[in-house]
Amino acid sequence: MTGRFELTLAFQKTTCDRCGGDRLYSEQCTACGRKPHFAETQPQVQRRHRTVQLFREQRDTVEASWEDAEQLLRDAGTMIDTLAVALEGVANGGEDPAPLIEAFYDLDKTVAAWSQPHPRPRRNRARTIGRALERLRDASETFTEALTAPTAHLAQELARRGQEAFAAASEHLGRLSEYNKYTAFDANDAGSLITKIMESTRDELHDPTLTELDAALRQRHRLSTTASSGAGIELDLYRPAIVLALDEERVDLVVPSVERAFTSELMIGMVANAEWAEEHGRVTALLSMALTTAFVDLEERSDLQTADRLLDVVLKLKEGHVRHLLATMLHLRGGSYAALRKKPTGAIFKEAESRFPELQLGGLNRVLRNAAGHSDFNVDDSGVTVRDNGVLVTLPVSEFLNDVLVYFELSIMLQVGIVRACAELDIGLPASRHTSNSDRRTAIIAIASAIGWKEVQVTELLPVCRMSARATTTQFIHAGYALARVLPDDTESLHVVLHDEDGVHQGVVDILGMKGADLSGNVLTVEGALQMARVAASHRVDGASAMSPQEWAALAHAIALDSSTSVIGRLRGLRALRETAAEFAMLGLEAVVGSLATRLRGEVGTPRMVPSAPSGTAFAREANQRPLGAGHFGGHFGRVGH
Numbered sequence: 001m002t003g004r005f006e007l008t009l010a011f012q013k014t015t016c017d018r019c020g021g022d023r024l025y026s027e028q029c030t031a032c033g034r035k036p037h038f039a040e041t042q043p044q045v046q047r048r049h050r051t052v053q054l055f056r057e058q059r060d061t062v063e064a065s066w067e068d069a070e071q072l073l074r075d076a077g078t079m080i081d082t083l084a085v086a087l088e089g090v091a092n093g094g095e096d097p098a099p100l101i102e103a104f105y106d107l108d109k110t111v112a113a114w115s116q117p118h119p120r121p122r123r124n125r126a127r128t129i130g131r132a133l134e135r136l137r138d139a140s141e142t143f144t145e146a147l148t149a150p151t152a153h154l155a156q157e158l159a160r161r162g163q164e165a166f167a168a169a170s171e172h173l174g175r176l177s178e179y180n181k182y183t184a185f186d187a188n189d190a191g192s193l194i195t196k197i198m199e200s201t202r203d204e205l206h207d208p209t210l211t212e213l214d215a216a217l218r219q220r221h222r223l224s225t226t227a228s229s230g231a232g233i234e235l236d237l238y239r240p241a242i243v244l245a246l247d248e249e250r251v252d253l254v255v256p257s258v259e260r261a262f263t264s265e266l267m268i269g270m271v272a273n274a275e276w277a278e279e280h281g282r283v284t285a286l287l288s289m290a291l292t293t294a295f296v297d298l299e300e301r302s303d304l305q306t307a308d309r310l311l312d313v314v315l316k317l318k319e320g321h322v323r324h325l326l327a328t329m330l331h332l333r334g335g336s337y338a339a340l341r342k343k344p345t346g347a348i349f350k351e352a353e354s355r356f357p358e359l360q361l362g363g364l365n366r367v368l369r370n371a372a373g374h375s376d377f378n379v380d381d382s383g384v385t386v387r388d389n390g391v392l393v394t395l396p397v398s399e400f401l402n403d404v405l406v407y408f409e410l411s412i413m414l415q416v417g418i419v420r421a422c423a424e425l426d427i428g429l430p431a432s433r434h435t436s437n438s439d440r441r442t443a444i445i446a447i448a449s450a451i452g453w454k455e456v457q458v459t460e461l462l463p464v465c466r467m468s469a470r471a472t473t474t475q476f477i478h479a480g481y482a483l484a485r486v487l488p489d490d491t492e493s494l495h496v497v498l499h500d501e502d503g504v505h506q507g508v509v510d511i512l513g514m515k516g517a518d519l520s521g522n523v524l525t526v527e528g529a530l531q532m533a534r535v536a537a538s539h540r541v542d543g544a545s546a547m548s549p550q551e552w553a554a555l556a557h558a559i560a561l562d563s564s565t566s567v568i569g570r571l572r573g574l575r576a577l578r579e580t581a582a583e584f585a586m587l588g589l590e591a592v593v594g595s596l597a598t599r600l601r602g603e604v605g606t607p608r609m610v611p612s613a614p615s616g617t618a619f620a621r622e623a624n625q626r627p628l629g630a631g632h633f634g635g636h637f638g639r640v641g642h
Helices: 043-058 066-074 076-091 098-115 123-147 152-174 177-184 190-204 210-220 231-237 239-245 248-262 266-272 274-293 303-332 337-341 345-355 366-374 397-425 437-451 476-484 526-537 549-560 567-584 589-603 618-625 635-639
Strands: 013-015 022-024 377-380 383-388 391-395 454-460 464-470 493-500 503-510 539-541
Touching (some): 043 076, 066 098, 066 123, 076 098, 076 123, 123 248, 190 231, 190 239, 190 437, 210 231, 210 476, 248 303, 248 397, 266 303, 274 303, 274 397, 274 437, 303 366, 303 377, 303 397, 383 397, 391 397, 476 503, 526 539, 549 567
Antiparallel strands (some): 013 022, 377 383, 383 391, 454 464, 493 503
């Protein structure tokens, strides 16, 4: 749907009897302003007007089923060509409205098929195509109106408007880019899908650092700059499901309300509550399983087994994840989570339906939930047959699948809402003790792919996590620290085989030695620099420190220049740094620490004096750029992967 559509319309001209120039019949002379004679007419305009009037009188009202949409779209190229020929026929002298009637019948039928709500998972693509086709029809109707224009000037104006509508149709189709991107991913499991999502995002953002990627995704998902890091990456991972399978516009409409419901200082207490945290971990683990397994290996299962799997997911979502988060929302509105958990699910849904009407809980297909609870269903060529209060009800497969996805949609909206709210509140949702090894591997692959590693494979998790990737050794500390955040709590160390142009390198992270380290502080302080040193000391590449001698020296300068700490405190910091780095036999560091310590001892009694960093050190060159600050070694980045 590109290019331009043009019509050539004939207007009869004559000679102006005042100035002798050319002018169009029935129009004022553009040269001298002479008005046309009263009896002047445009025969071609009158002919076109008669033909279009007949078309409008005989144009049919068309209905179509969404099931006809794909075939009609496949014929769209021929339809557009036929429409263009019909319009040109009227423009060139045709008086028979039949070609125009037939062309618009096909167009109207195609618009009708695509403009009505399609069942999930077709809904988003259908909505976009439907709107593009509506703009195409707008363009066609405007060109038809141009055929009846009494003046050339008006005909040109209408043609311009028609071309704008035609361009708008193409623009609407361009909005399928995200949908097309995800459908193009050839991924057969969650890990490979996430890898492709992250690789695509990194390409779009021109190979960002992990911190830059997180910031860009927080901006993409309209989170504030103070929101917890990691949330942007997590939200991006929900996009394929929302775009490919759910109702994206409904999600966009409802999530802000859900986020507001969760945005309460009471959430801090909820997250710290052991009962709530345990249940949250349980239901989110089941949600993850549902998202990653419900539609996998469909070709290996019979229709009955597929229906059974989907009904089981409906039951788990309603009785688990959805029930838990609805109870949480009601608690934040004055209820009691503990008391609500003791109530039947139906009672919680009824109360939530009253308090949160935007969730449209009454629209959920309760027949599916009942069928799942009693395993009372069957499948045949007519669809899925379930028993509702003793009465057999048959749902066509498309309707059954749509109603199952409505449950998914509700669960996703609640999950996205609580993730957004907690990110804005800077609350970390508790990790689940029920997280499967498959989910752990997926999380590791997600972080590694976000960093920019490729061909990531995780071969072992406990007690040593072993993985390989195609990546350079630069920024290995960033990668190791981020990956450590998603490893099982009892992981002892991380071993990574890195393949790059120089060969194969062995990266090792001492997870136990790094326990409790926190890079969220300012690395230009004594405490922040020592935290960075502790993390760096836990990272080795090919047996040596993963941090360069210059970076170790920069930490020493950061400690010495921390005017917020006493001289004694800075001297102790330098001593601690030297002890941390001692096992690496870092050439030159001992001399740097000794020189800085000597200067500091000379300052005792004159605390206002600040030693200058020797030129040539990384810190001296880039002190004003905060090379080791939050944006470089940690800060919000330290939270990525929580």
